[in-house]
Amino acid sequence: MKRIIPYFFILPLLLLIFLFYIIPAVSTVYISATDMGRSLKGNFVGIKNFTRIFSVEDPVIGRVLLNTLVYLSGALIITIIGGLLLAIATTTLTNRWGSFFRIIWFLPRATPPVVWAFLWIWAFDPSRYGLLNMIFNQIGLQGRSWLTLYPMAIVILANGILGIPYTMTILSAALSNIPLEILEAAKIDGASGWRTAVTIKIPLIWWPLSFLIIWYTLSFLTSFQYILMITGGGPFYASTPLALYTYNKAFQNMELGYGSALALVLIALSVVIILAFRKLLGVKRET
């Protein structure tokens, strides 16, 4: 009886995992082998959906994969470097000022996603009502079609900046745990702020930093809601990463079979990138 009781307690959780993870995952694999459409009924088509992807029969697949890498790299760099710099800066200040700036920088995270997206749309609106164009007009410059000219840069910024608050908070906590005597010893030895950051602080927070890199890699690979709202992935696929393309195929064109195949490719790509990062970053928690 004693052996059974623990299983009884974890049963609800197992059921939830089965319902909301195992069943959808298996369903996705099944659907990817069908031509399921709007009626949610499909015929078995084997690996046809995958050959359509890998034979580059779909003319935008190459472009979409390249966009995914550009978007991931750009957003990740902004999130990690921005969060790290802010964490170092705010932990260098007094507690009161450090907290004040951390709260200010946390505001984007506290903003509802739709509001955040609309702020970016408003800022870069091509008409004279757009914030940037208003400023340009005030100083006598011609307004620009920002979303058409720099769609990828804008979605990278919008997503990258949104990652900064969380990164800053985690890294600030990690930096606060560095023993003061180590930092004071460095100071006595004449180490500059920059050198202290590079040779002492960053190595000592390497584990949380690696965790954040992997966490945000997964997040940027799979999330697309801000891109959908800000640029819609356009113009002409210029800001469409694989996650958004998968969504469009599955729910705009109602090609659920092909969309599921793309989703599986996205998962495989995520696994490969995560494994590469683990190796590259040497992610091993010291015991």
Add this chain to the structure above:
Amino acid sequence: MRKIVAVFLIFFLASFVLSSTGQKEELKKGPVSIKAWTIGPGPVPVLRAKNLKTAGEELNADGLNLKLDVTFSTQKFGPYRTSFSLAYNSNSFPDILGEDQDIIPEYAEEGMILPLDKYVKAGTWKSNFKDFLPGMWNAVAWKGKIYGIPIEAVVNCIYYRKDVLRKLGMSDSDIAKAFSPDSGQFTLANLVKLAKKAKDAGLVEWGFTHRKGAGDYWFNTVMMFGGKFVDSVTGNMIIDTKALKKDFAFHKMLVDEGLLPKDMASWDWKVIHEYSVDGKTLFWIGGHTGQWKEYQQKAYSIKYGKVTEAYLEKNMGIAPFPGIDGPVTPVKVHAYTLVSKTKNPDLAFKLISKASSPELLARLSITTFRGPTRKSIMKLKDFKDQKYLTKVMQIMKYAKAFPKHPSLGKYKNMLFEAMVGIETGKLTVEQALKFMIAKAKSDIPGVIIR
């Protein structure tokens, strides 16, 4: 002889009494639930739902016992259709679905909606059937079967600014002539010339503006260049390279000449309509006749907010598209359809039949300023009193049926991407055409490249 007549009368009376008792028995069972979904988009066509409610009330007054649950959705068509797909596979599916004609083939192929031939072609419905305008039944048919009752016609058109043209020195009769399809002056080349003149004179910011996002507009200009979408023999979709090339070149020319903003497809709707209603663009070519009503109900104008019918009458006009083979007015039909899983198809049909009466459809046309679908609507006084609807009828003379095919949605999305590529300068005409061909081969089964 008397005996025969007496037997006949008794038989007739008995069958009448029996059938009445049967009907009463049916009514004793309690109300029959009928669920209906209709869609805007926007608040104006809410009568698509209200008409069903009115019809239900009338049927109940006639002795039926219907319990109606009508939902009017202001969602975009994409989410509305996704909701329907999910509802169809659960127990929450509606019995009646309001939809545009372009999705009917897809639903019909998937068996999600019912063919209505046995109802609309029945003897009792014969006069109704004949009352619909030419082309209406064809618009809601797929593979020879009728899948809906057409309730309104979305009449795509060009809006032009009379006030700007007057400032260019044109008299009212000159303007009327320039936009009269019979005058010989109504050509695409002349529209472009006028746009250039107005722009050069600083009277407008843009010569042409069109809609944002993927939508009907992109088909309109292909139709204007004589493009075909579906092969009549095989039923497969066609990539009409000749028409597409002309269409792409036309849009590229407009952007290169500074007559159309290169980022037009990403403009906000509010700004698009502001430019149209305030005369900052000479031709608004992305809309339909219903916007005449919308401009009176929504404050798009910076100068006036909501505008009056008199303002519109004085400053704006509507015209068909000047096609290469004559004027073209692309017309898309909106219909009530019956969902194949409905348990009460007969009652549901009775309801949509009642909701499609000339009086109720006239109410719909007058409210939305979309085109009528029945001949008898045009004879009703309320309809005839609407001066603007007479103009709508005039351009409906050049009606050309909107395409329909199960893969039309995919075609629309790829056409939109190609056109955005052209307008933003990311694609040349040749590259856009190459993209269309490759994408169609990948996404549309059996596509014919012509």
